[in-house]
Amino acid sequence: MKRVVVDPVTRIEGHLRVEVSVDEATGQVQDALSSGTAWRGIELVAKDRDPRDVWAFVQRICGVCTSTHALASLRSVEDALGIQIPKNANYIRNIMHSCLDVHDHIVHFYHLHALDWVSPLEALQADPAKTAALQETVLKTYNISGLEPADVQSKTSAYPKEFPKGNATYYAAVQAKIKKIVDSGQLGIFAAQWWDHPDYKLLPPEVHLMGIAHYLAVLDRQRDIVTPHVVFGGKNPHPHYIVGGMPCSISMDDMNAPINTARLAVVDESISMAHDLVDYYYLPDVLAIGHMYVKAGMVDGGGLSKKRVLAYGGYPDEPYSGISNGDYFKKAMVRANGVVENFEQGVDKAVFTNLEGKDLMDPQFLTEEVEHSWYNYPDGTKSLHPSEGITKPNYTGPKTGTKEHWEFLDETKKYSWIKSPTFQGKACEVGPLAKYIVVYTKVKQGIIKNPTWAEALMVKQVDAVSSVLGVPAHVWMCSTVGRTACRALDAQVAASLSQYFFDKLVSNIKGGDTVVANTEKFDPNTWPKEAKGVGVLDAPRGGLGHWCVIKDGKIDNYQCIVPTTWNACPKTIANEHGAYESNMIDTKVKIADKPLEILKGIHSFDPCLACSTHLYNKKGEEIVSVNTDALCK
Template sequence: MKRVVVDPISRIEGHLRVEIKVDEATGKVEDALSSGTAWRGIELVAKNRDPRDLWAFVQRICGVCTSTHALASLRAVEDALGIKIPKNANAIRNIMHSCLDVHDHIVHFYHLHALDWVSPVAALAADPAKTAQLQNDILNTYNVSGLAPADLESSSSAYPKEFPKATTAYFGAVQAKIKKIVDSGQLGIFSAQWWDHPDYNILPPEVHLMGVAHYLNILDRQRDIVIPHVIFGGKNPHPHYIVGGMPCAISMDDMNAPINTARLAAVDQSISLTKDLVNYFYLPDILAIGKIYVQAGKVDGGGLSKKRALSYGDYPDEPYTGIADGDYHRKNIVRSNGVVENFALGVDKATFINLEGKDFMDPQYLSEEVDHSWFEYPNGTKTLHPIDGVTDPKFTGPKTGTKEKWEFLDEDNKYSWIKSPTFKGKACEVGPLAKYIVVYTKVKQGILKDPTWAEQMIVRQIDTVSQVLGVPAHVWMTSTVGRTACRALDAQVAATISQYFYNQLVANIKAGDVAVADTTNFDPNTWAPESKGVGLVDAPRGGLGHWIHIKDGRSANYQCIVPSTWNACPKTTAGEHGAYEDSMIDTKVKIADKPLEILKAIHSFDPCLACATHLYNKKGEKIVSVNTDALCK
């Protein structure tokens, strides 16, 4: 039995260490540990602040998923204060959220995950002419652009389509560029990988060349996806918001207005381009690679998704009165809220457990444990609901080595700066795969009696991919390939959701409604002395929750359970592994010292440890204080 350490895991946001115990004779992983190696102190930053400002502070938890933390914070504060935003603000927030979903997924695959599947070194053996033919074949074979409702397709768009290039000259030029990089010995953006690993032989050289070409294509075009953030929020990353709605005034007559006809046209163009990038680059690439892997029997890495998947639901069709009161979940067009157990047995044998409204404020449903985390709770408490959460560090160091230079983690005690969230005391996987498992189960079992267009689209996507791959949904979905594919499918739905809410926004403006914010309850003098709220977002990486306790106009307590907290967590009090750990245990390794399969499995979650961790001053000193209140004397 060999113990292998990968630290840090590269091509992720943040700092992650994993350790596996692998039987070198069989490649079986007997045990695995996941450790976030830096502390997230944002909860302490948020304490005692003005709740109206918190979205701007907590948004800085992450620079990749940019606006999701702001949205969760806004929803938490508005839930606590009973604020209902205008219809236009709801549509704008949904457009920004959905375009961020697509941007995050596309950047994740091409620039963080693709090099686990394709190799620039292997691309040098490709025939450019055969690559051009392959590109055309893939576009014809894996064209799944017709799964959205007809009225949300871009067939009438005035903007040109964005198709992948498919000529011998083009791929020859890309190959020459790659060769120059490889021959220099300075791989740059293609560095830090085991290019001699046998897994790279699963795909033909032409797929490698096509994949690297698309890596470079998307590197140039990905910025256009988030134009709605710039238009509606003023910038990206970290666009602007306001409690009660949005800060962007609308006028179709004033060409200097933040939102006018020209800027709406720019949003329309961005959405059209985004759908093309998903339909003609992202999804065909994923399906072409996925089919080869599934045919080769590579359907491992599913881990916890086989046992328990959790999602929150999102995209309210209309403004809602609150989250804790249940109205948010009633209004959503993606009602993925709930937990599905044992999906790997088949969708008909899976068990669904509902999760909505008041459940999110109930410690019997959600809590966080710290038995294996470098934190402690007062008076020996084992578990706390986030509304009562405590962020008190207790670093104990590794099992062997020193606190400054670790050798191996202490699997029997504390070994991570990430807490362990649980649903009814059990670990769950979150993310696009979990969302798709929940929606598919709810529709197929008749739990959703009248599925929305978005839910119907998700079911059509899954059934279509099952036909393409030639295996049932519960087989391909609960794997590393499936987790990667569901992220691409989620991007397609998100791009369509952008179109849906853009159409809704335009129709509403045409009807004469230009309101973007309701500031009736913006003044703290209108607030109750004490209130509590929860803000939920199905973020690109999965279920994101922010909880706030407001007292006397300030934030008395603020806690977040982010997707990477769910997935990257250490073992629970009951000894159950988190999603990263379980996926590694469910993955076979060919070469122990070069565990590319483990990187594939971990990267398929799109780890964002910046969301799960944050740096801190180890002396506990106050570093700087910035007063954002212009009226403060």
């Protein structure tokens, strides 16, 4: 048995360490630990803030998932204060959310995850002419676009004008660029990988060249996907919002207005381009690579997704009166709210448990545990509902080594800065895979009797991929390949949702409605003395929840359970592994010292861990800097 440490895990946001115990004879992982090595502390920053401002602070939890934290925060405060946003604000927020989903998934695959599957060194062995022919075959075989209703399909497609299919000359030029990088000995963006790992031999060289070419092409165009953030929110990352709606006024007559005909046309073009990137690059690439892995029988890494997944759903079709009162879920276009267990046995045998608005405020449903986390709860308490949550650090260090320089963590005690969220005391996986499992189960079992077009599209996608791969949904979905594929499917739905809500916005403006904010309760004098609220959505990485307690016009308590808290958490009180740990245990490793399969599995979740915390006084002088990364000096 060999214990292998990967610290830090690269090509993610934040600081993550994993440890695995591998049986070198069989390649089976016997045990695994996932440790978030930085303290977030944003909850302490939010305390005593004005509830109207807190979205701007908590949005800075991350610069990758950017506006999702702002959206969850706004919804939490609006839920607490009973604020219903106008139609235009709802449509705009949904456009900004959906375009971020597309951007995040595309950037994740090509620039954080693709190099787990394709290699620039293997690309040098490819024949450019065969690569061009291969791309034609891939587009014909793995293009599953057009499943959505006609009225939400791209209206101003840029394909093939801006996105040529590629010819031998194009691929030869890309190959020459790659060779120049390799020959220089400075791999740059292609550095820090085990390029001699046997998994890279699974794919033909032409697949590697095509993948690296698309890596470079998308790197150049990805910034245009978030144009709606710049138009509606003023910038990206961290666009602007306002409690009660949006701060961007609308005028079809004033060409200097934040939102006018010219700027709406720019948004329309951005949405169409994003749709094309998904349909003609992202999804075919993922399915082509995934198909080769499935044919080779490499469908491991399902982990906790086989056992239990959780999602919140989202994209309210129209403004809702609240989240904790359940109206948000009634208006959602994607009603993924709930938990599905035992999906690995088949969709007909899966067990669904509903998750309503009132359940989000009930400790019988949702809690956070600190049994194996570097925090303390008062009076020996080990589990609290997030609305009652406490962020009090208690760093104890590793099992062997020192507090500054770790050797191995102690799996029997505390070993992570991440708490352990639970649903009814059980760990859950969240993410696009979880969302797809929940929706697919609810529709197939008749729990959703009249699917929205978005839900129907999700089911069509899963069935189409099952047909292409030649295996049932529960086989390919519950794997590292499936987790990666469901992100691409989610991007396709998100691109269609962007178009859907853009069309609704334009139609509403044409009808004469230009209201973007409800300010009736913006004055604190209109607020109750005490109020509690919750804001949820399925962010790019999965179920995201913000809980706030407002007292005397200020934030009294603020807690977030982010998707990576669910997935990267340490073991629960019941000794159940979280999603990262379960994924590693369910993965075979060919070479213990080069656990590419482990990184591939971890990257399939698109980890997003928070960075270290610095506190400053009013003069801007640093009070304390808490450094919890053992590798930083």
